[in-house]
Amino acid sequence: MKRIVLAGLVISLVLFGLGAISFSQETLILGQEFKHPRRPRVVFDHDTHNEKAHLDDCSICHHVYKNGKLVEGESSEDQKCSSCHKINPEENEGHTGQEENEVSLREAYHKRCIGCHLKRKKGPIMCNECHKGSNKK
Numbered sequence: 001m002k003r004i005v006l007a008g009l010v011i012s013l014v015l016f017g018l019g020a021i022s023f024s025q026e027t028l029i030l031g032q033e034f035k036h037p038r039r040p041r042v043v044f045d046h047d048t049h050n051e052k053a054h055l056d057d058c059s060i061c062h063h064v065y066k067n068g069k070l071v072e073g074e075s076s077e078d079q080k081c082s083s084c085h086k087i088n089p090e091e092n093e094g095h096t097g098q099e100e101n102e103v104s105l106r107e108a109y110h111k112r113c114i115g116c117h118l119k120r121k122k123g124p125i126m127c128n129e130c131h132k133g134s135n136k137k
Helices: 002-024 046-052 105-120
Strands: 027-030 042-045
Touching: 042 046
Parallel strands: none
Antiparallel strands: 027 042
16 A cells, blocks of 8 residues: 555656646747748747847847837837737738837747847758748647
8 A cells, every 4th residue: 555655656746847847948839820821830948048048138039119219128028929010011000009010920030030040140040940840730
């Protein structure tokens, strides 16, 4: 009986440990807003990316613009990118988000990600380096 209880305890601890590991890293699927994406959606491990890139300031990626100017130290991390950047540029006309925005969501992802990778001379810049797998997500 003690062996069964001990085995159950060990299994529970292992499962709990695995669960903690899986929830400790926020993995995002970028591009879910696109109904018919041209390429596979991007699986993005947020925490690992920021650790490798030595990013502590969320506003580097989650920026805020007001009146066409970057607001230093202010972050939009509590909002989806699509709240300001619409899927199609035409949808941005008359948009009442943080500010009128002419940059489409696709452009925003690419300019922010690829632009930073080029500037730092690190990270993927070719399509298939981020867009891997299939669109079945």
